[in-house]
Amino acid sequence: MPSAALTANQLNFSGGPGALPEAVLAEVKEAIEAVPGVGLSILGISHRSDWFAGVIAELQANIRTLLGLPDDYQVLFLQGGATQQFSMLPMSLLAGSPTPADYLLTGYWSGKALPEARRQGPVRVVWSGEREGFCRLPRDEELQFANDAPYFHYVSNETVEGLQFHRVPGRDEVPRICDMSSDFLSRSGDYGRFAMIYAHAQKNLGPAGVTVVVLREDLLRDAPDDLPGFLDYRAQIAARSIYNTPPVFAIYVVLLVTRWLLREIGGLAQMEAINRQKAERLYACLDGSEGFYRGHAAVPDRSWMNVAFRLPSPALEARFLAAAKAAGLSGLEGHRSIGGLRASLYNGLSLAAVQRLVEFMEDFRRHQAGRR
Structure with missing residues (x-):
């Protein structure tokens, strides 16, 4: 797992303001x-x-x-x-x-x-x-x-x-x-x-x-x-x-x-295809985690823009957020009204950024399993 030192150039997964496209x-x-x-x-x-x-x-x-x-x-x-x-x-x-x-x-x-x-x-x-x-x-x-x-x-x-x-x-x-x-x-x-x-x-x-x-x-x-x-x-x-x-x-x-x-x-159809791919990649991580990551929304109504999820305990969520920020992944706190975690995948966030989040989440889960 990454150290507690904050990395430069944090990727923005916040619910807003969101990331602008690099260009x-x-x-x-x-x-x-x-x-x-x-x-x-x-x-x-x-x-x-x-x-x-x-x-x-x-x-x-x-x-x-x-x-x-x-x-x-x-x-x-x-x-x-x-x-x-x-x-x-x-x-x-x-x-x-x-x-x-x-x-x-x-x-x-x-x-x-x-x-x-x-x-x-x-x-x-x-x-x-x-x-x-x-x-x-x-x-x-x-x-x-x-x-x-x-x-x-x-x-x-x-x-x-x-x-x-x-x-x-x-x-x-x-x-x-x-x-x-x-x-x-x-x-x-x-x-x-x-x-x-x-x-x-x-x-x-x-x-x-x-x-x-x-x-x-x-x-x-x-x-x-x-x-x-x-x-x-x-x-x-x-x-x-x-x-x-x-x-x-x-x-x-x-x-x-x-x-x-x-x-x-190239237009909204092409933007939709990219956003669908980003969401599918992150939800696959949740669904393949054997209950470690639990999504908030019913599967048919899952958002492609905002992925709200929980971990087994608030203490583990706090540990996740600290490690994520140290790894350069910012804004993953859930909204104050429901708590938990949330990753926002707006247009300006690249597929590569989502892949980096998924790799971090999979690594975090493996690391926590090794601590038991």
Whole structure:
């Protein structure tokens, strides 16, 4: 086993902020000195410049291309994280509604969305996994959706518990809204089935500070007229995401990530294949450990992005974390709400990094067996 000395260049398995692709990180380093063709540091370029207007336009086009969406989908770059969307969404679509919005309660983050929605109007929890400890997702036969709901909301990937939908729930007749904060742009899909998608950047897209919102224009036709401008999607659309001073640096890094996805990876189908391979390699390690590593999520609902697991005892988990950090593997602590361990495998984390984690885990297990 490695010594307790901390190694340099730790690999980032944190639940967020996640790792940037190495190629993007190199471009970011250059841009902090001077953006190519501009001559100024990215940290000092005006959000009112023609250059930044071009960044916004290209990034909007890149996201539409990656998702396969037409021009009637607006792409916004907002602030406040997914947490602000928990409020901003129902302010626009639920306030004054005589019928409840449908929500799924599948884990920590979907639970955070509920009280904010209830401030604005009625909410119906279609299904809850709370009594089972959020260890699985609902089956189709357990879901009874309303035909007259103003919208249906769910979280595609529960970062804390390591649960991910591998299908699209809900009725296409009801606006489907999804918090994709931890798996946005990680796999291919029929994204035209969504009326709105939102995701903060610090998992698969870039650094913290910007939230991507993709929404179909007709979703806003009945939104209230008395919303504060900053919290009104229509005002943000009219201002092209520059209603106030936006996080220029974070938005530029997201642009670099989308270029990387398009030009180096080749699109979301190719990114999905890489992410599937990373997840399969790590889950094979768990499943082959004879119970030493125990996954939290039910097998059909396992996340490709966040692998939550336990060891036989808290003391052994503490020993694992210390040894992992010394070996250059950072961020493997589980979320404070459930404890244990968690490895996050976001887009920017390479297959080689996952293989290094697997080799460490197998070596740690053999070492512990030898101590008995």
